[in-house]
Amino acid sequence: MQGKIAEVFKSIQGEGPYLGKEQIFIRFYGCNLKDCKFCDTELSSFKEYQPRDLLDYLKSYSDCRFVSLTGGEPLVQVDFLQELLILIKKAGYRVYLETNATLPRALGQVIDNLDIIAMDFKLPSSTGLRDFWAEHEEFINIAQEREVFVKAVICNSTTLTDIIKATELLAHFNKNIPFILQPDTSSLTRELMHKAQKFRIYCSEILSDVRLIPQMHRLAGVK
Ligand code: SF4
Incomplete structure (x- = not known):
């Protein structure tokens, strides 16, 4: 089985609680x-890999054993991912999955070989898309078997109603799951930080670990 991979590179994690950690990024197509509208990167092309060939490529970064699966959405290629994960866990890598948290069944297929799940809440007022609360609920129910944290992009259109819904959903499962409010880097102003800070104060009354962290890799202009 082959997987479509947009790029593989080593860099520093730019988001969330693992900020600054060195990882090998596998960007799924x-x-x-x-x-x-919040994609980091325009993914216009890909290369096809067999799982074993991709593992060999990872091994060329001999000084790093921490892999970030990102995208795109890695869970779209779940059958390939399942084969790949078996190999990379056997080889001793720590695995971090970056996901839009809308494909719970696919998560269930690979959860045994994941270490850390960085899941998004796609807030309808931020994305302009329909809501995904039902998918997020099913997803987090499975993800909590592992280390998990939740991120949400905060932009000028983000509403308190969505923040309340997100907070209630998290509190329903576990008040200690970290909730990362991520002000949109492309429109980062003092006003937006102020708004995000108000949301953080609201969430912190209910959840125990709420953090305000912009996307540092984009601010620093690195990949
Ligand atoms: S869900 Fe994530 S990968 Fe998919 S389009 Fe949005 S930002 Fe990009």
Whole structure:
């Protein structure tokens, strides 16, 4: 089985609680939410890999054993991912999955070989898309078997109603799951930070670990 991979590179994690950690990024090609406006990177091409060939490529970064699966949406290629994960876990890598958290069944297929799940809440007022609360609920129910944290992009259109819904959903599962509010880097102003800070204060009354962290890799202009 072959997987479509847009790129593989080593860099520093630019988001969330693992900020600054060195990782090998495997950027999967393709996403099920094509109209979402918060993509880091325009993915216009890909290379096809057999799982074993991709593992060999990872091994060329001999000084790093921490892999970030990102995209695109890695879970779109779940059968390939399942084969790949068996190999990379056997080889001793720590695995971090970056996901839009809308494909819970696919997560269930690979959860045993994941270490850390960085899941997004796609807030309808931020994305302009329909809501994914039902998918996120099913997803987090499975993800909590592993280390998990949740991120949400905060932009000028983000509403308190969505923040309340996100907070209630998290609190329903576990108040200690970290919730990362991520101000949109492309429109980062003092006003937006102020708004995000107000949301952080609201969420912190209910959840125990709420953090305000912009996307540092984009601010620093690195990949
Ligand atoms: S869900 Fe993530 S990968 Fe998919 S289009 Fe949106 S930002 Fe890009």
